[in-house]
Amino acid sequence: MKVVLRNLTKKFPSRDKKNKTDVVAVSNFNFEIPDGKLIGLLGPSGCGKSTTLNLISGLEKPTEGQVFFGEDDVTNLPPEHRGIGLVFQNYALYPHLTVRQNILFPLENLKGKDKLSKEEMLEKTTEAAKLVQIDELMERKPGELSGGQQQRVAIARALVKRPKVLLLDEPLSNLDARLRLQTREEIKRIQKETEITTIFVTHDQEEAMSISDIIVVMKDGTVQQIGRPQEVYDNPANLFVAKFLGTPPVNIFQGQVKDGQLVLGGDAVLPVKGAPDGPVLAGIRPEGFLLRKSGAFRCQLDSVEVMGRDISVVASNKAAMSPMIRAIIGSENLAEVSVDASQVSFDLKPNKVLLFDRETEERLHFNTK
């Protein structure tokens, strides 16, 4: 099911007694979510992710704008009539019911022509349990399951009515690191198998990047960028997006563009034809550095950490906006740096260097050829 968000806006009355201005949780959100895809809604805490999800589910009413499921305007339709499945961070299972009863529960409320026989309900319950691979544990109570297993039950319960849209709000946040990895792969698999349009909310960029077909990056209620994960990583629209995606994070420098060259700390480090002369912020991805004895960008060498396949070179430079610059380099280049040296030189990969306007923090493009 295609989901269309049109000029979607949600304002909440201020909770602050002194400051009565409304909180704009979501501001003029426009997006046509394609059918059958997994969308990662990503951004820091408080940026409006849950509110957006609640507007799609119908748990919240927009202040302005509309939500369409396919061609149908569902803006005023209550959640129970939208054909959605919901999964939250805190599983929200019924503790006194077994796994089977928990999954079956939504089917018992079906009325009229949708009403199912007991056999049909049990069949659908088993099917959903198999899909999330929890069918061996049907007689257990939630208290007898691990966090990961409980979340699988919650997902099965959300899927049992075959929703048109599956909405997941930080579903992995309560799981430990290993289970988080495993469960996110599971969600990816289930989504591929069922082809249900799925919207997955997370503040964890790596999680969103790894499972989404499309990511939507939000900040302060506003959409910053929408695109395929790699596309957004390679071509961030602004400084916020560039900094939010990637571990280790992009290195940021105060630079100048002069005569078609990017100048960092006095060194002309890269031709940047097409970028306007003047002050810029330059972002260099950790994988954008090439160790070269004769490299144009000279930095102080702080340490070299060998991590198997890659080495991490920690350096500093007066143009850098953080005390440490981190470069990730293939270990075959180890010969280019002597560990006891105090200086290190780099050339830069043009497509890993990002320029931003210092005032607006919007991306400035240049010719990499």
Ligand code: ADP
């Ligand atoms: P996220 O899920 O990205 O952390 P939310 O959508 O929960 O963000 O919140 C977005 C903003 O809206 C925040 O500033 C939050 O404090 C505010 N907000 C959310 N729900 C309410 C509410 N019911 N009343 C007032 N403010 C709210």
Ligand code: MG
């Ligand atoms: Mg939230």
